[in-house]
Amino acid sequence: MDFERSLAAVSVNSDVADVLRELCDLTGMGFAAVAGMTEDRWMALQVYDRIEFGLNAGDELDIAATICNEIRETGRPIFIDSVRDAPQWRDHPVPATYGFQSYVSVPLFRMDRSVYGTMFAVDPKPHVIDTPEIRKAIGLQAARLMTCLYPDAI
Structure with missing residues (x-):
């Protein structure tokens, strides 16, 4: 993945912004993003933030310290209503590090x-x-x- 090229294309894509806003509206959550990743790199490509979560387009996280890495490995989505009520996630370090209770990816x-x-x-x-x-x-x-991103996602 060419992260810089993807960031340049995705961070200004108004269709992506619309999808992220709609994701927050649908779920009631305050932060949504699109991240690009490889086995050893993770980057936020566009964010929608109405809660001052603090992650911006272009920011990189350690891929090993993300739940997105687990999704990359399994190819399956993750839906968490409440971290504290989910035995699999309540002691996971990522929700504690970033301070979230609900998560979908x-x-x-x-x-x-x-x-x-x-x-x-x-x-x-x-x-x-x-x-x-x-x-x-x-x-x-x-x-x-992905129909918005397809030319840049190849």
Whole structure:
């Protein structure tokens, strides 16, 4: 992945901004982003932040210290209504580090089915997001997002 090229294209894409805003509206969460990643690198490519989460487009995180890395490895989405009520996540270091209670992240696949990155949302408060209706709507948003990114996601 050419991170700088992807950042230049994605960070100014108004269609991506619309999808991220809609993701926050759908889930009630205050922060959403698109991240690009490889096995050894993670970068926020565009963010929508109404809670001052503090992550900006172009910021990089240690890929090993992200839940997105787990999504990259498995290719499966993660939906967490409340970290404190989820045994698998309550002692995980990432929610504690970043201070979120609710989290959703879905993989973004290239045409060859390799993982381009993730579309995710977080919030310091719990939100009911793990429902069939929300899962379907977020899946459709992720597909729409990739149609916006496809030329830069190859």
